[in-house]
Amino acid sequence: MEIKLNKIESDAYYNEVLAIVSNYKKLVKNPRQKIKGVNRQAITLTVIALAFLVVFSFLYLQNRSNTLYLIVVAIFAIAFVLGIIYNVLIRKRISKLKNKSSDRKLVIEDDYVELTVGNEKSRLEMSEIQYVLINKYSISFIPNKANSTLIAIGISYRDDVLNNFARKELIVDNSSLYQ
Known part of the structure; x- marks a missing residue:
């Protein structure tokens, strides 16, 4: 099944995906946790440093x-x-990711998931996927090896992914944590 990704995602989406990447090891151990964006983490640590500085x-x-x-x-x-x-x-990285305009599509097959962005392809074999995390702004295919590619798409494609992803036992829906 091919899903054409035509929506430009928000800053919050990219912030969440960067947080997922930076918290990869924690998520592999415990996927049922609320993800706070890296912007929020950076601001919190900066404010703490400022308070101690004063x-x-x-x-x-x-x-x-x-x-x-x-x-x-x-x-x-x-x-x-x-x-x-x-x-x-972080803000520059989000801006760079957000302004990347190219054709994007997600292919979900029985034995792999593949994301194509322009000429770049990221592919995860089904045996490499540990979890499919559904968060507030994103759906992420979490690999079971740290050196594998993490694939993420916007939450607006949730129904398409749920309807076409055969291994339902891998899906971890954390969207209720954000209400």
Whole structure:
């Protein structure tokens, strides 16, 4: 069965797919978990670094003779700057993925799933698929090997995937976690 993918996905979709890729090992162990986007993770860590930066800067200003506070302030200043850089890089990556305009299609057969984007093909044999995760914005075919390609499509194709994917026991529907 061939599914023509013609919809340009949202930033939230790409954010979720990047989070799935970055949390691959956790998802293989426990697929029934809510995925938080990498943007949210980056912002949370940056805010935590900023809070500690402010606290330890205040402590250093109270006791300038203690160089340990100065070292900790420098560490959290670096963590804060790295958090901002990481957030900018995530946004650039999402923008790059979102603006990739080419023909896309998903092929679901009895023995494989294949995603074609322009001239690039990603293929997972049915024996390589550990789970099919249905999340808030995406449907992801999670491979059982870390070096395999992860295939993801938008949630708007949910019915097409459910109707054409024969191995229903591999489907993990996490969409109820987001309500």
